[in-house]
Amino acid sequence: MQSKAVLFDMDGVIVNSERYWVETEQTDILPSAVSGSADTSETTGMNFREIYDYLEARHEMTASKDEFVARYEEAARDIYGEKVDLQANFRDLVADLRAEGRTVALVSSSPHDWISRMLDRFDLRESFDRVISAEEIDAKSKPEPDVYEYAAEQVGVAPEACIAVEDSENGVESAERAGMRVVGYRNQSDERLDLSAADAVAESPEELRSILLGE
Template identity: 45%
Template sequence: MTIEAVVFDMDGVVVDSEDYWREETANILAEAVPDADVDPAEVVGINVYDQYELLQEAGHDLAVDREGYFDLYNRHASDLYTEKAALTDGFHDLLADVEARGLPVGLVTSSFPSWVEMVFERFELDPYFDVVVTAGGEDVPGKPEPDLYELAAQRLGVDPTAMLVVEDSEHGVAAASRAGAHVVGYSHGASADMDHSEADAVATSPAEFRERVLARLD
């Protein structure tokens, strides 16, 4: 299948933020579920509201309501995206390479629209992206379900099987794979110990990440 569009996850792919989020998530879970030891890896890559529902379904006694759980995340987002998280090395160059091949570019993320805006403004990314799909802005199931990627394909005007997707989390890889996309798993930092077996290829560094993407496009 010829690749007709390239789609990136945000946290851990566009920006190196997953290590920060994993630390913050551990603190958030300790506050939200004080009577249970919940591994942050269980919720990495999943929309905040879906996390809350998963914790409820698991029978945990939550100390905050649904909006309170979001607020715990949201109060950390500004500092993380405007100060701490760095753009993945060589990402602007990779976007230029994709643009030179005449392919549209999309973003599919479990983050919220306001968080994406912070990242796009700080790193001047808006001109490169044709479609942005956020779990917080769509009324469809989030990752690991395939719906967000299917929606991105629809808006990009391509079949899901014609998309190349880069994802770092286990849930994100599963979502893109289930949509039928060609998936490059980016295994590094907080995601290095996750299961990337559903990916078609795996990269472990920014240089290899770029190499894997361009090799599939060519």
């Protein structure tokens, strides 16, 4: 798939953090804050601060928003600082995309300090032309298109000339609503999300490379 810019989501695409977030949410964060049960698939791809508001509208909450946010912050230090692995051959993929003259950006709902922890751990700061967090514009969570509309402006490429790589249903919808083509990426987590709305779906790092570089 040819494009002028490739925009990578972070969680579940660049690093395999989704499996750790699902586990942490199911065993710790949600049980400590929600009376009854909550389905983590509903909130995949959403900004963690907005997850509380989403849950509060649908469930009886047993923790304050400040307590909820603090648990996410604590978990993020552990997940990005210790647990996650980088997608196989990701550095080579990004280098080859940039060698073709394509702009490469990281676009995430996560705050900059979480992103920075990941970038520093894997020494990726020089790999991206732009690193974009939804917190820069107080964007509404995916599936709203805000963060991808902003990303297109920041990289100076029309949305229709961008490809977003996303692992969640909310992320796919967000990029499509912004006018971009989307590659759905199966991140090998336990969740089998419906990525059929994407223009293409990659089941592995090798298939993602083939789709993006036409190999």
